[in-house]
Amino acid sequence: MATTASDKTIILNLLRGAVPERADEISGLWRKYGHSVEIAKDAKGVTMNANSKRIKFNIKTIEIYWLLGFSAWRAIEVYSPAVVVATMTGASLDDALNMDEERGQFEFDYKQRIASVHSLIAAEQPADISWPADIPKPIDIRDDLEDVQHKAAFDLVGLALAFSILHEFQHVMFCADKNAPSLRPEEEIACDTWARDFMMSGLADYAEKHGHSFTEVQWKRAAGITLAAVIIHAITPGHVRWGDQEYPPIAERLSAMIRGYNLPNPSSFWMFTACMLIALLRQENRPLDIVAKSNREMVEELLIRLC
Structure with missing residues (x-):
């Protein structure tokens, strides 16, 4: 990451850019809780967690988000x-x-690209894997990407990362306020729900003030959260995907993140999400004898199959 600004400021700016209509609110909460942002050393696995005093992650985890986002x-x-x-x-x-x-x-x-993601998760350092030739290396500036599809992926990766950081920030607030749900799996769902609501509420006013289509802003945010769900699925070890004392079943988390959007049937969100879910189920060799009349209905049926 850049050295001209603190890590905390960089992450705050990411959140403000992802949810600009709530930028002042984010800054106010950032000041109120006074937590730090800690960049850990790269190591095997994924590092992204929080307590009452800090949010912690490493650069390799950011690269995992990038590689999986562009692959997905x-x-x-x-x-x-x-x-x-x-x-x-x-x-x-x-x-x-x-x-x-x-x-x-x-x-x-x-x-093959998804296999590269799993290799990166298992690696000590990003340099330990062979990066796919058709996926650009992570960069900070969107306009440095020439390909339109790469720019679209860049936007969704930013939204997915913002969702995950907001999730961790809710953990910070729960710890600091001492009002977390009594069971850890319930806390995870509560953090997902808060992050989703934070990113999706207030869109109508934002779209109107800035001359954007409400539906387009809504589907892009929702697609970013879908991508976050896919990434969470990928980084969750197989032996805990059915849930344990710390985490709810992964299908329950994905459903909480993806279900319930009031987007019209023709919205690109449904096709995007259907393809993401098909990819997950194909990786697990699940049968897909699904008959659906619309992309939206397809998404609903695919979510049922995840359970």
């Missing part, structure tokens, strides 16, 4: 043709996937 974006080109065929013809999703003769190589390439 490619799931659209892999799975969207099958979603279109399934919703238009009434074919099951499995049948539609099997009809797509071009999917094989695209899906193989996609899974």
